[in-house]
Amino acid sequence: MTQRRVLDRRTVLRGALAGGAALAGGGLLSACGGRQDAVRIATDDRWRQFAGTTLNFISENTAPTAAIAANLRPFTELTGINVNIITLELTALVQKVALDLAGGESQYHVIYADPYQVLAPYSKGLVDLRELATDSSLPGLDGGFGDFITTQLDAAGRFGDGEAVYTLPYDCPTMIWQYRADLFAKHHDRMSADLGFDPTPSAERTWEEYFRIAQWFNDNTDDVAYGTGHQAKQHDSLMCDFSNVLWAHGGDYFDNGDAIGRYGTVDPGDCRLDSDAAIEAAEFYRRLLSVADPSSRTWDWNGLAPALTSGRIAMCPNWHEYAADNESARPGDFGYAPLPRGPARSANIYGGTGIAINGNTLPNERMAAWLFVNWATSPETQLANLKSSAGGGTPTRESVYQLPEVRAAEQRPSAMPNILTAPAVTTAWEDDNIGLRPKIPMWNECDTAIYTQLSRMLAGDVSPAGAMRESTARFNRIIDRGWAA
Numbered sequence: 001m002t003q004r005r006v007l008d009r010r011t012v013l014r015g016a017l018a019g020g021a022a023l024a025g026g027g028l029l030s031a032c033g034g035r036q037d038a039v040r041i042a043t044d045d046r047w048r049q050f051a052g053t054t055l056n057f058i059s060e061n062t063a064p065t066a067a068i069a070a071n072l073r074p075f076t077e078l079t080g081i082n083v084n085i086i087t088l089e090l091t092a093l094v095q096k097v098a099l100d101l102a103g104g105e106s107q108y109h110v111i112y113a114d115p116y117q118v119l120a121p122y123s124k125g126l127v128d129l130r131e132l133a134t135d136s137s138l139p140g141l142d143g144g145f146g147d148f149i150t151t152q153l154d155a156a157g158r159f160g161d162g163e164a165v166y167t168l169p170y171d172c173p174t175m176i177w178q179y180r181a182d183l184f185a186k187h188h189d190r191m192s193a194d195l196g197f198d199p200t201p202s203a204e205r206t207w208e209e210y211f212r213i214a215q216w217f218n219d220n221t222d223d224v225a226y227g228t229g230h231q232a233k234q235h236d237s238l239m240c241d242f243s244n245v246l247w248a249h250g251g252d253y254f255d256n257g258d259a260i261g262r263y264g265t266v267d268p269g270d271c272r273l274d275s276d277a278a279i280e281a282a283e284f285y286r287r288l289l290s291v292a293d294p295s296s297r298t299w300d301w302n303g304l305a306p307a308l309t310s311g312r313i314a315m316c317p318n319w320h321e322y323a324a325d326n327e328s329a330r331p332g333d334f335g336y337a338p339l340p341r342g343p344a345r346s347a348n349i350y351g352g353t354g355i356a357i358n359g360n361t362l363p364n365e366r367m368a369a370w371l372f373v374n375w376a377t378s379p380e381t382q383l384a385n386l387k388s389s390a391g392g393g394t395p396t397r398e399s400v401y402q403l404p405e406v407r408a409a410e411q412r413p414s415a416m417p418n419i420l421t422a423p424a425v426t427t428a429w430e431d432d433n434i435g436l437r438p439k440i441p442m443w444n445e446c447d448t449a450i451y452t453q454l455s456r457m458l459a460g461d462v463s464p465a466g467a468m469r470e471s472t473a474r475f476n477r478i479i480d481r482g483w484a485a
Helices: 009-018 063-070 073-079 090-102 115-125 150-157 181-195 207-220 236-248 257-262 276-291 294-298 301-309 320-329 363-376 379-387 404-408 417-428 443-458 464-484
Strands: 054-060 082-088 110-113 168-171 175-180 226-228 313-319 334-337 353-357
Touching: 054 063, 054 090, 054 353, 054 363, 063 082, 063 168, 063 379, 073 082, 073 363, 082 090, 090 110, 090 115, 110 115, 110 363, 115 150, 115 353, 115 443, 150 168, 150 257, 150 353, 168 363, 175 181, 175 236, 175 320, 175 417, 181 207, 181 334, 207 226, 207 276, 207 313, 226 276, 236 276, 236 301, 236 443, 276 443, 276 464, 294 301, 301 313, 301 320, 313 320, 320 334, 320 417, 334 417, 353 363, 443 464
Parallel strands: 054 082, 054 110, 226 313
Antiparallel strands: 110 353, 168 353, 175 313, 175 334
């Protein structure tokens, strides 16, 4: 496919504004007028056809990007291609990508395509990667699309009813139960006797039991200041933290929430946050935060993680890739489990993202970009990232988890500390346990609506029922406006 895909500017700019991006110009790498395609070299080596090309990869500052940026030499030696990596806060990234797609140019050849802020609103501006994966003149995918964890390929890589694959899964942060295993062992027998159940964290524990465990730590030991902490700042983190409780109680944002989260849609229907289950979840969440560290209302995930490692709290729900920080701070003191279950299930929000190719790329640029996307998500690179001292995240490919050295690293002492979470996250990724927020073009506005009302609820300005009903009304206005625009 040689025709450049130029998105309707009004559509793109409306999507970026819905994401809260102030579309003021500036900061782009270079002017694109009259640009030339990459040079293709006649060679039998499919990896070196575009030696001398320079690619621009725009990414949020994530663990795998940090690991790749720290060691790009293997890719450059393999391909002869140079890669500029531009890392930005996600909102700024969305702004830059929106402008690039709207302008019909490709300042950024490879894009970290957040499913909710990039993929859902701008999928028409991204390349269907199946075209490149089946091109016999290019290196194919090692293990094929089927080697990626299926739910992640759908949630991070697809949008809508079609079969197109717009991204390859690149990272997979998922919220799980992180806890001080040393303190649970120290107090196990006393807690069991006082509480009347085995407090050992697992998917069999309930959220009500989690509340009681947190309260027990508050009242019975000076080992920590508080039993639990949460990422309850008025921020996207609050939506993430609450969503685990919402789904566990049987609530959801829309009907058919699993399908909307997995595949995405432009028409999710009416919001369901005013359901009895959603209101019950909000009531429990407010009660849970009443016994949590009061600083929870000032923390996102980056504030919560050091509270756990510093010994301030005994447990928390947080993204599993903080395990490396945990193990660095207090080796051997932590345990990892799926989040507790509610009346409906255990739900663990997935926050993974894929990397995509800009649909405005010229033919040779596109193929060169494929070499990087293919390499960056390959089993070999994912294993190297997992071992990287710069971070590295955890793999998105089934085959990496089956490697003997990776399986051995699930036990301490481990040279791959993030893989200590593998038993917990692989359970969390099962269809019955994974939590998927709505993949809709209007999600950013909806996200702001729910975390704003939750914050008001935690401040005592509105009741749980009031917060859920006002969120429902706001969601419906946002969805209706999206259709009318």
